[in-house]
Amino acid sequence: MQYLLMIHAEEGGWNKLTKAEQEQGMAAYTAYTEALKKSGVLKSSNRLQPSSASTTVRVANGKPQVLDGPYVESKEQIGGYYLIDVADLDAAISWASRCPGASHGVVEVRPIWSMAA
Amino acid sequence: MSFGEGDAQARDHARNTADAVARRSYGKLVAFLAARTRDVAAAEDALSEAFAAALADWPRKGCPENPEGWLLTVARRKVIDMYRGRRRHEIAAEQLKIMAEGLDAAATVAEIPDQRLALMFACAHPAIDASIRAPLILQVVLGLDAKTIASAFLMSPAAVGKRLVRAKDKIRQAGIPFSVPERGELPGRLDTVLDAIYAAFAEGWIDAAGMDMARRDLTEEAMFLARLVTELLPAEPEALGLLALMLHAEARRHARRNRHGDYVPLAEQDPALWDSQMIDEAEALLRRASVLGSIGRYQLEGALQSAHVYRCRTGHANWAEVVQLYDALLALAGSPVVAINRALAIAEVHGASAGLAAMQEVAADVRLAEYQPFWAARAELLAKTGAQAEASHAYEIAIGLERDASVRRFLQLRQSALAPWPPR
Numbered sequence: 001m002q003y004l005l006m007i008h009a010e011e012g013g014w015n016k017l018t019k020a021e022q023e024q025g026m027a028a029y030t031a032y033t034e035a036l037k038k039s040g041v042l043k044s045s046n047r048l049q050p051s052s053a054s055t056t057v058r059v060a061n062g063k064p065q066v067l068d069g070p071y072v073e074s075k076e077q078i079g080g081y082y083l084i085d086v087a088d089l090d091a092a093i094s095w096a097s098r099c100p101g102a103s104h105g106v107v108e109v110r111p112i113w114s115m116a117a
Numbered sequence: 118m119s120f121g122e123g124d125a126q127a128r129d130h131a132r133n134t135a136d137a138v139a140r141r142s143y144g145k146l147v148a149f150l151a152a153r154t155r156d157v158a159a160a161e162d163a164l165s166e167a168f169a170a171a172l173a174d175w176p177r178k179g180c181p182e183n184p185e186g187w188l189l190t191v192a193r194r195k196v197i198d199m200y201r202g203r204r205r206h207e208i209a210a211e212q213l214k215i216m217a218e219g220l221d222a223a224a225t226v227a228e229i230p231d232q233r234l235a236l237m238f239a240c241a242h243p244a245i246d247a248s249i250r251a252p253l254i255l256q257v258v259l260g261l262d263a264k265t266i267a268s269a270f271l272m273s274p275a276a277v278g279k280r281l282v283r284a285k286d287k288i289r290q291a292g293i294p295f296s297v298p299e300r301g302e303l304p305g306r307l308d309t310v311l312d313a314i315y316a317a318f319a320e321g322w323i324d325a326a327g328m329d330m331a332r333r334d335l336t337e338e339a340m341f342l343a344r345l346v347t348e349l350l351p352a353e354p355e356a357l358g359l360l361a362l363m364l365h366a367e368a369r370r371h372a373r374r375n376r377h378g379d380y381v382p383l384a385e386q387d388p389a390l391w392d393s394q395m396i397d398e399a400e401a402l403l404r405r406a407s408v409l410g411s412i413g414r415y416q417l418e419g420a421l422q423s424a425h426v427y428r429c430r431t432g433h434a435n436w437a438e439v440v441q442l443y444d445a446l447l448a449l450a451g452s453p454v455v456a457i458n459r460a461l462a463i464a465e466v467h468g469a470s471a472g473l474a475a476m477q478e479v480a481a482d483v484r485l486a487e488y489q490p491f492w493a494a495r496a497e498l499l500a501k502t503g504a505q506a507e508a509s510h511a512y513e514i515a516i517g518l519e520r521d522a523s524v525r526r527f528l529q530l531r532q533s534a535l536a537p538w539p540p541r
Contacts, residue, residue, distance in 0.1 A: 001292040088294035089244060111291050 002043065002112035003092040005082040009105025010075050011050055028100040036084060036095065047080040076105065083112075124176065131175035135168055138184045144258035146185065148232035150192055152295045154200075155239075157257050157285045163195035164188065185229060233258055234349045235295040237342070240284075241309040242293045249280045250313040251320070256281055259338050269320050269335045297350075304411075307350070311359050311415060314342045318363055336367060347402075354406035358416030361402040365422035368395035380527040388430050396426060414450045417442055436465040453482040457494050469501035489518040493528060505536045 017025065029047075036042035051070035058065050070077060082099070086092050089109070096107040143164075150160035167188045181187040240253040252266045267277040287293070298306040318339035343360040350356055372390035375381055403419050421442050428435050443459035456479040464472025476495060485491040496511035512532035519525045 003292075088292045089242070090294050090296075090298070092292070093244075109291075 007101030361419035364399035
């Protein structure tokens with residue numbers, strides 16, 4: 001089954017870290033991504049730009065309304081994701097718990113809606 | 118249309134056979150059907166259709182020699198039909214093939230792999246809302262309907278029904294595994310299963326007297342489940358501890374009420390009314406658990422029961438030992454309820470004032486404000502220190518919080534036995 005691991009974290013947190021801490025953080029994510037790749041479960045992953053770069057779009061009365069900013073204003077925002085393919089929820093939880101994001105934020109484990117067959 | 122006597126007999130026989138299979142194998146069949154697809158609701162639906170087909174078929178053709186195999190074959194066909202129909206997009210063709218394989222090689226009951234434990238682990242998975250785990254296990258392993266479960270847990274049947282459906286959807290959609298966790302994870306995960314079983318047992322307790330006939334007692338079901346876990350995982354000390362705890366509590370069931378239906382507290386019970394066979398079994402389980410070398414909440418609670426039984430039978434006061442057991446329990450699974458019982462034991466050793474002081478440490482916990490035993494315990498200790506007015510007030514709150522009429526009467530008697538207040 002495929003699961004999307006969404007990393008919710010405080011956006012300002014990164015900039016409060018010292019340079020050394022940032023490097024350490026980056027190295028942890030690199031190692032984690034490498035581990036996912038090695039075990040053959042990683043489908044894709046990306047870090048996202050801060051939510052200040054977000055734009056929301058909705059069509060009302062046939063007209064697109066475009067707004068600056070994220071859908072939900074909150075201190076915590078999705079900062080990145082991993083799409084993995086594993087046997088079941090327990091395996092997904094086990095990977096989520098290793099994610100550095102689970103230590104500095106929260107990792108949400110969401111199953112992908114399968115369109116197979 | 119009229120039925121002859123032979124028809125009526127055939128129908129009775131078919132129904133009795135089906136009832137016996139349901140009692141014996143319901144959970145086993147659901148577990149087997151759901152293990153591949155993780156679709157518990159589909160497994161239950163298919164099985165109930167198979168039972169309906171059996172009641173139509175067996176009176177005419179006679180009961181099959183292997184009724185479990187017959188039901189399983191029919192139910193598996195129904196599951197496959199369901200998937201071909203409405204859930205095609207959710208299941209891979211490969212899985213359908215696996216389901217269909219060996220369809221006609223109907224297994225006898227002994228040949229059906231017992232996956233009930235895996236089913237229980239799925240139902241009590243940490244990703245399932247903790248408060249619905251016990252109802253879910255009672256439904257899928259034992260086949261209880263939402264109405265019976267709702268009545269035992271004092272919830273609305275419609276709400277329970279909805280939450281059960283949601284939990285089954287979650288198992289399927291989130292891909293919760295049907296498996297017994299690996300050695301390293303087992304103790305933690307087993308705790309959630311045992312907690313769910315204990316919740317079913319404890320809910321059954323509230324109406325221990327059976328005064329309220331509309332509410333069904335689930336202690337028997339909970340004990341069946343605990344026994345099942347100990348049979349399937351014979352070397353897990355906490356499972357043994359839980360069964361021992363339940364047996365001890367159950368052994369005293371008939372002593373807990375007198376013949377007028379009035380509540381009798383432990384200290385005033387007649388040990389001759391206890392079920393000594395159950396007590397012996399509980400003691401043997403605790404001994405078995407103790408050599409497995411890992412202590413836990415249920416073993417400690419079982420040991421406490423054991424200590425109470427010893428004291429009441431021999432008249433030998435062992436309160437210091439009881440306090441020690443409560444200390445260990447508090448350190449392991451600190452809860453205000455444990456703290457209250459510990460305070461009562463301390464009062465037996467060091468006097469009521471010391472008990473009240475120990476109780477004061479947790480009195481601020483908001484969960485206790487509506488917890489009847491807290492107020493009853495407080496009232497008892499206050500009365501012993503001579504604080505009659507405060508004791509009376511605490512009894513008043515306890516009486517107001519109690520839902521069992523016979524316990525209410527007991528508390529009222531205690532309250533009226535206090536020295537008159539205000540002094541006349």
